Amino acid sequence: MKPSKKLALFFSLMPGAGHMYLGLIRQGIQLMLLFFAIMFMSRSFDMDFLEIFLPIIWFYSIFDVRSKSKKEDPLVDADLPLFADVASMKYFSNENLVEKYIAYILILMGVFSMINNFLIPILSKYIDYYYIRYGKSLVISILLISTGIYMIKNKKLKLKSGDKVCNPEE
Structure with missing residues (x-):
C-alpha cells in the first residue's frame, strides 16, 4: 500500500514524523533528534540564537516529505545530507x-x-x-x-x- 500524500504532509508538521510515515525511519529519527536537541540546548542553556535553525529544519522536513511523497520510485532510507559526511569519515x-x-x-x-x-x-x-x-x-x-x-x-x-x-x- 502506497502512503497517502496528504497524511505524509500532515505528519511532516512534526519534523521527522512525515519521513517515518513514508518508511524513512533513519531520516525521521535524525530530523527529530536534530530538532529537539536544538530546542533543548537553546532553552536549557539560554542560547536563543540556536532557535533560528528550528524553522529551517521544520520547513526542510515539510518540503522534503512533499517531494519524496510525489516520487514513484522506491525511497531509500539513507542518512540526511548533514549526517552523511560524518558517517563517511x-x-x-x-x-x-x-x-x-x-x-x-x-x-x-x-x-x-x-x-x-x-x-x-x-x-x-x-x-x-x-x-x-x-x-x-x-x-x-x-x-x-x-x-x-x-x-x-x-x-x-x-x-x-x-x-x-x-x-x-x-
Whole structure:
C-alpha cells in the first residue's frame, strides 16, 4: 500500500514524523533528534540564537516529505545530507570517536543543566541575577569558542602529520 500524500504532509508538521510515515525511519529519527536537541540546548542553556535553525529544519522536513511523497520510485532510507559526511569519515568509525563525542556532549549538557537548575537558583539568593546571567553567558561563550579553536588546531595537526582525515574515494 502506497502512503497517502496528504497524511505524509500532515505528519511532516512534526519534523521527522512525515519521513517515518513514508518508511524513512533513519531520516525521521535524525530530523527529530536534530530538532529537539536544538530546542533543548537553546532553552536549557539560554542560547536563543540556536532557535533560528528550528524553522529551517521544520520547513526542510515539510518540503522534503512533499517531494519524496510525489516520487514513484522506491525511497531509500539513507542518512540526511548533514549526517552523511560524518558517517563517511573513516577516522570516526575506526576509533569509535562518535560515541566518545556524544558522551562528552551529554556530560557537558548534564553539567550545564545542573548549573542552570541547581547552582544558579542557590546563587541567586546571594548574587544579583543580572551578574549570574552574564556570567553564565560568558562561560558558555568561552567554552564554545575554545572547543572550536581546539577542533581547528586538532585538524591542522592531523593534516601536518600526514594522517588521512577523509578520503571519500576509498
